[in-house]
Amino acid sequence: MEHATELIDWSRAQFALTALYHWLFVPLTLGLTFIIAIMETIYVKTGDVWWKKTTQFWMTILAINFAIGLATGIIMEFEFGTNWSNYSWIVGDIFGAPLAIEGLMAFFMESTFFAVMFFGWDKVSKKMHLTSTWLVAIGSNLSALWILVANGWMQHPVGMTFNPDTARNEMHDFAAVFFNPNAVSKFLHTISSGYVLASVFVIGISAWYLIKRREVRFAKRSIIVAASFGLITSLFMLTSGDESAFEVAQNQPMKLAAMEGLYRGEERAGIIAIGLLDKEKELGDEKEPFLFSLEIPNALSFLGYHSLNAFVPGIHDLVYGNEKHHIMSISDKMQEGKLAVSALTAYKTYKKEGKEAKAKEALKDFRAHEKYMGYGYLKKPEDAVPNVALTFYSFHTMVGLGTWFLILFILVLYFAMINEIEKKRWLLYAALWSIPLAYVAQECGWIVAEVGRQPWAIQDLLPVGMAASNVASSSVMITFWLFAVLFTGLLIAEVKIMLTQIKNGPEAH
Template sequence: MDIDMSLVDWSRAQFALTAMYHWIFVPLTLGMTFMIAIMETIYVRTGKEEWKRITKFWGKLFGINFAIGVATGIILEFEFGTNWSNYSWFVGDIFGAPLAIEGIMAFFMESTFIAIMFFGWNKVSKKFHLTSTWLVAIGANLSALWILVANAWMQSPVGTVFNPDMARNEMVNFWEVLFSPVAINKFLHTISNGYVVSAIFIIGVSAWFLLKKRNIVFAKKSILVAATFGLVTSIFLALTGDGSAYEVAQKQPMKLAAMEGLYDGKTEAGLVVVGALTPGKEAGDDKDAYIFKIEVPKMLSWLGYRSGDAFVPGVNDLVYGNEEQGLISAEEKIERGKVAVQTLTEYKTAKDEGDMETLAQLSPLFDRETSEGQEFYENYFRYFGYGYLNAPGDIIPNVPMVFYSFHIMVGLGFFFILFFFLVLWFTVKNKIDSKKWLLRLSLLTMPLAFIASQAGWIVAEVGRQPWVIQDLMPTVAAVTRLDASAVQLTFVLFAIIFTTLLVAEISIMVKAIKTGPKENEGGK
């Protein structure tokens, strides 16, 4: 496809910048609400004012994060309409329906239950206030569900048919879209990631109090809740990560190959635990893919296909094909994609010219209810997006970026489980305040939680390139033909605005933390 690649790159960079900044705020909203609800539940059940003080302090930090982060996601929707108009139209109601539900849900949740959470102390009953806090937690997570369902559809488009008259994908099975295995795993993996980030945040801030020898009881109780919550959810995070990797293997094998730096597919494939890729390695060359690696034998085969003996395709198998394993080459897919695009072109020309005979011949090809339509879909239309690619190598994402991001995410994920276990162990033993090394490690772990979280999204989004919709629409076909300099301008504008918001968040939060929980706050 002939297009100014700097426009594509700047549009992607702008979207990535917006999404990554937005994702700094979201995990804390997802996870802190649940821990605050747990703390308030303990307060309501025990009646101890200390727990009310704890609830109100973390509620305050949640409020700061919520206020700074709210509406940063709406910019992504603006970008869909401006920078990704072809994509926005092509996905049709697949994005429209979930985002509309999310918008309505977020509005009602934010305007009612959050208001009760902050304004309602001593104005509504304890139980009503507690219910509101739980509803804020549940609502925030359900709000995320709809966004993630839309994202999952892009990774694995199901429950839709393509309408050639409108150039749109139309939803025919809402439940298939909502409950696709990719959507379920993505939702559970993403929200549990938010829980882990939030638990680390609460432990880190509490550790600071213990290091300063301030608010000792408050800090220990906060750590107890956060470490318990963190340990459970970090194990759940690992389990959902396993589920996500399985789905990636089935639906996006190139992403899995990139995650592992696997160029030549093999049976009994090992999972790289630690490794370094050879710089400049290209598909089809003779270079060894790794400078060094330590791997768990058969683990990748098991992870992707639930059998230690299974064949895992590598980058070369997916680009050049592997007859023995029944994999067709990218060149063949490009040819089939071009047939699909050409057929759509002929359909449009016939429609424009009123050529009813040609229309009658071509219409059944776009109707999967007919045998011709099903055959055309299986052989050609499922490769529609390949028709816009210029060369087989275009299907390869940035392997080093995906590989290192994946290993940083997984490595830190397992470190977090160990971290939560140690923190919980010493808290239960009532020795946490004497373990200075662990308290300092808690502070250092806070940025690591955000790094792991962002790395996960890099794996998900960079790993699926060149596709915005897997196999159906590549990024080059999705972008609006704008002046690249205009996109550069908004990129800089966003960088300034978001950095300002981040600085505001950090400075207000640091001030609130330094002030600490008010001694008389519980009784108010």
């Protein structure tokens, strides 16, 4: 099942393309639903119809985003069945329950209350309508919960047992899967980043109106709500990001080392604030990894281990081992993994031959080594290292932009509150151009999460090379381009329809 590199690369590229395009639509829905709910709450509380108009305008924008993004995620499920069939089978029982709940929740909760939200303005009471709007917001976010629980499990597999008779992971502890610390921190960080994106989006569009000197009252009101929401959720995103980094340090230390370009582990390790990686740097050599860098001392030790003096293992330590800090080398893990695979082979053979006692022994042997099973499929220790440059730059772009958005929210909120936002043209332009940056930050976040955990489809248990199906790489290549065209078309449609609505303005409603 060691597939050709070309096939695996195309399968990964296709999945990445689908996921990245899908994620262009999701975060705006996650955050905008809440912003709309807040605006409508103000309308219900004050009875001011201006707030109703404001709410309705952003609802139309939400509808466009929702309609265009709808079902783009389903393609990933197609890909699981075709390009990643081995993986699908092996994880089936883990993924089945969360995804089924997500499907049911998305369908019943969102679609039911969506209808009331859009069609029910004059049909149901104000309070009933407001309840529906809040339930749409909560429902959308809960839908994201289940898929992130599944993703969290891939990053830190818990609550399951591999059944050597069926070759499937079977869930034995739903609570462990659901409350997996990796899944919890991932969910909180992901949804809060969606809130930040939606806030930037609303502020940016409102800034455009102010630049054009139209819809002034509407724009100012929208800015105050979005900047307040963005500021609060940015602070929450900071804490959830800290928790995510802590979880990564505990369960995926290689990813943390790649995020910081840390080749040699150190105590009191710092975070690189700005840095340029040396392309010539190779694992094992003595070269400095950075051509230049600015470091915040002790910050990485604190971020990863909540101690200013903690040792943070580097890529070199994790690949070749570090006795002083009790870090096992990848070679040793590969040895353990090979023993697990051999034991599984023996178990299968003995079962076929009806030798139950020997099969039982082989199974015991398998259980003793299965923790490192995935390493048994690696060809060399260096294969356990992800793309350091891509992970490092994506992580730092995400953090840098997240910091900028926090500053933006503070500035925008301050000038809006003192009623001087219209005079700050530079800030309005900065807010407008922050919209694409918010999407860049989102995509960078996912690149860190997914590229940083390579080569694993399931952390430590199944490398991507073993997860892929044995299909023709040409067919994966064709569908890659098919999706690239389809998604680009959808994106153009969304932007075009949305721009028309924005140009028409809230008065058109």
